[in-house]
Amino acid sequence: MTEETILELSDLSIRFGNQQVLNQVNLKVKRGEIIGYIGPNGAGKSTTVKIILGLLANYHGHVFVFGDNIHDEPVNYKRKIGYVPENGEIYDDLTASEYIQFIGQMYGMDQAEIELKLDALLAKFELTKVKQTKISNFSKGMKQKLLMIASLIHNPDLLFFDEPLSGLDANSVMIIKEMMDQLARAGKTIFYSSHIMDVVEKISDRIVILNQGEIIADGAFTDLQAQNKEGTLEQIFNQLTGFDQHEQTATEIVEIIQGAD
Numbered sequence: 001m002t003e004e005t006i007l008e009l010s011d012l013s014i015r016f017g018n019q020q021v022l023n024q025v026n027l028k029v030k031r032g033e034i035i036g037y038i039g040p041n042g043a044g045k046s047t048t049v050k051i052i053l054g055l056l057a058n059y060h061g062h063v064f065v066f067g068d069n070i071h072d073e074p075v076n077y078k079r080k081i082g083y084v085p086e087n088g089e090i091y092d093d094l095t096a097s098e099y100i101q102f103i104g105q106m107y108g109m110d111q112a113e114i115e116l117k118l119d120a121l122l123a124k125f126e127l128t129k130v131k132q133t134k135i136s137n138f139s140k141g142m143k144q145k146l147l148m149i150a151s152l153i154h155n156p157d158l159l160f161f162d163e164p165l166s167g168l169d170a171n172s173v174m175i176i177k178e179m180m181d182q183l184a185r186a187g188k189t190i191f192y193s194s195h196i197m198d199v200v201e202k203i204s205d206r207i208v209i210l211n212q213g214e215i216i217a218d219g220a221f222t223d224l225q226a227q228n229k230e231g232t233l234e235q236i237f238n239q240l241t242g243f244d245q246h247e248q249t250a251t252e253i254v255e256i257i258q259g260a261d
């Protein structure tokens, strides 16, 4: 088993105005790892991914992908990356086929390979019938499947999945979870962000918890369990992020909705 580092963040920091959004984040990710990158809303998860993808430049520290500093090698590494964004920008006026063709061409794939993989993947995701349909007519789950195809068509080595299961039905969720496991075993590295704790708990080799721009836990689920009193990832997460008010907050919301007597 190789110990090759695929991704390294070294003292990664960024601020927006007065807000320190990432504060000296250090992380090394090995080939074949599935990293569950989790944290409360606003913790800085998407910001981390955007920096790694080269979409934000005003950061401090260093980002190494496949061994190269992305500051010195800003384009080449992107060919081997796949990305499912949380709120997928998808070109509604294109058909499913046109969209995937466009993505495949962007990655420099040849036409025959795009066609072959497109048809095969559409069939597996049960989208063959809508190959020539405009994306604006797709359901949420259908769009999500198309984003998944777009992120994988060029056989990337490093995948960023931000809530990839959003809107998918139970059968599709099982396929994607199994697919991620098999991709990792084939040597792909997956950086997985989600708020669905039981999925993160089951699928991740390693869980990194980000809170207010800082890593507050990093280890296998069993390590996190050993270090904390709580049992499930959801409980560990709530304990580490200092949240024990869910019942009280829910009660107050219900009171507001119902109005004071």
Ligand SMILES: Nc1ncnc2c1ncn2[C@@H]1O[C@H](COP(=O)(O)OP(=O)(O)OP(=O)(O)O)[C@@H](O)[C@H]1O
Pocket (backbone or CB within 6 Å): 016, 021, 039, 040, 041, 042, 043, 044, 045, 046, 047, 048
């Ligand atoms: N371009 C920007 N300009 C100003 N502030 C920003 C910008 N991008 C992100 N932020 C702020 O940085 C913080 C972290 O945002 P980010 O989207 O990284 O959080 P997140 O952990 O992905 O949250 P969520 O779980 O809600 O998706 C938030 O307070 C957000 O308002």
